[in-house]
Every structure is written in structure tokens, then in C-alpha cells.
Amino acid sequence: MDFMQKSVAPSVETPLLSVQGLTKRYGARIGCADIGFDLFPGEVLGIVGESGSGKSTLLSCLAGHLAPDEGQVIFDTASGPRDTVTMPEAERRRMARTDWAYVHQNPRDGLRMGVSAGGNVGERLMAIGARHYGEIRETAVDWLGRVEIAADRIDDRPRAFSGGMQQRLQIARNLVTGPRLVFMDEPTGGLDVSVQARLLDLLRGLVREMGLSAIIVTHDLAVVRLLADRLMVMKGGYVVEQGLTDQVLDDPQHAYTQLLVSSVLQV
Numbered sequence: 001m002d003f004m005q006k007s008v009a010p011s012v013e014t015p016l017l018s019v020q021g022l023t024k025r026y027g028a029r030i031g032c033a034d035i036g037f038d039l040f041p042g043e044v045l046g047i048v049g050e051s052g053s054g055k056s057t058l059l060s061c062l063a064g065h066l067a068p069d070e071g072q073v074i075f076d077t078a079s080g081p082r083d084t085v086t087m088p089e090a091e092r093r094r095m096a097r098t099d100w101a102y103v104h105q106n107p108r109d110g111l112r113m114g115v116s117a118g119g120n121v122g123e124r125l126m127a128i129g130a131r132h133y134g135e136i137r138e139t140a141v142d143w144l145g146r147v148e149i150a151a152d153r154i155d156d157r158p159r160a161f162s163g164g165m166q167q168r169l170q171i172a173r174n175l176v177t178g179p180r181l182v183f184m185d186e187p188t189g190g191l192d193v194s195v196q197a198r199l200l201d202l203l204r205g206l207v208r209e210m211g212l213s214a215i216i217v218t219h220d221l222a223v224v225r226l227l228a229d230r231l232m233v234m235k236g237g238y239v240v241e242q243g244l245t246d247q248v249l250d251d252p253q254h255a256y257t258q259l260l261v262s263s264v265l266q267v
Contacts, residue, residue, distance in 0.1 A: 015076065
């Protein structure tokens, strides 16, 4: 059975996510400041910058993990646009289990390590109302295969998996219900280069196949080159450049972006 949610398709002109004036401070230090952008259905936005640039703070505010000091995060829900910043906590958590998904850099933060691989995928299905054990297990087997985990590992616990397998399992757990928006925090971080390449190929295929809307935070320009339609470059909590990914990377206008691109080319 296909458990992916069948939500009402929004108008092409309606942003899936509209961010306005988003600001987060840590005392006198700026986490992110006056961030604004629109994300449309089926679009992938990449956010890049060095450590401390504000990209992780921004992602946490967008995903509801941090409360911003100012600004709005308007999500086009089934009942119309809603500001998730002022949304009741219970409603925001429910949305995080259904319409949204969050892929952590460390898969241990996004998995139940004491639950089987199939159980990790099944829990997400049960969050949207699935109850038939056989259908849940069948769907879990299908998704494990889609992320290149053998069906005979369905009853193994994540702690028995390699780091790359754990990340692929976390992706299966997050995407099995067909979320409308996926947040990804350094999805290939901490993995060996060969494992990163395999995971990127997998993600690129799933993004295209499912028409995913996603926001990806990374310091790796190769990741956004492969996955992102548009790119935002952050420095010191501010967006210093944004545009189409290839345009920004091939012809950077801001000195900081030029430095990031040239640093990669010199490696």
C-alpha cells in the first residue's frame, strides 16, 4: 500500500514556504538576521557558509527547533498559509511528523537506536495513521530497498549499521510518508568521500523522483551543486548572495562567495 500523503496541490504562484525578516540573536551575537525568501513546491534551496555563518541557526528556526526573536515563517498548510512561529507547539509538532521531515547530520539524532530498521520506518507511518502490520512492514521493506539496505536487515537495529547505512535509514524514515518539505542539515557530513558520493547519488534520485521541496544546509559546495536549484550564501548571520545555484557558483559576485568557490577549486 502507498502511504505517501495525498495533500491538496497548492497553486504554482503560492510559495510552499515564505520567510520574512527572520532574526535570531544570542545575547549580543547575531545568529541570523533579517532573512527573507520564498520556496516554491518542488524546489530545493541550498544554504552554504563556513562554520558560524548562521546557516544552522537559520535551519533550526525554519524547522521550529529554535524560536526566532523576530520574523515569520509562513507555511502553506492544507487549510491555508500559517505562521509556524506563532503556531501552537502541539500543532507544530504534529506538522513535523506529517508535512515536514528533518534529516540530521548525525543519524543517531534522527533514529531510534534501540528499535529495528523496519520499526524506525514503521513509526513514521504510524504517525500518519497506518495500523495494518503487514502493510507497514511491506512498505518498510520497499523503502529499505530504495535506500540500498537489504531486506534481510529489516529486523537489525541501527547500531549494527555503518554510518552511511544509518544515514540512508534516516532518509527512508523521513521520506516514507511523502513529506511536503524536508530540512537537511549537512546530510553527507562526517562520511567518507566514497560513502558521500553514493549518498548524494541516492538523494539526487529521490529528490527528482518524488519532486521534493527541500532546504539543505551544508558547507560542501558539491552537495548544493548536485541537489539545489537555488543557493543562499551566508556570512556572519546575513545572506550576502543568492540566486540560481549554477549562476552563483560559476559567477560569484560577492567577495566572500568568491573566496568560498576559489577555496574549493584549490583543494
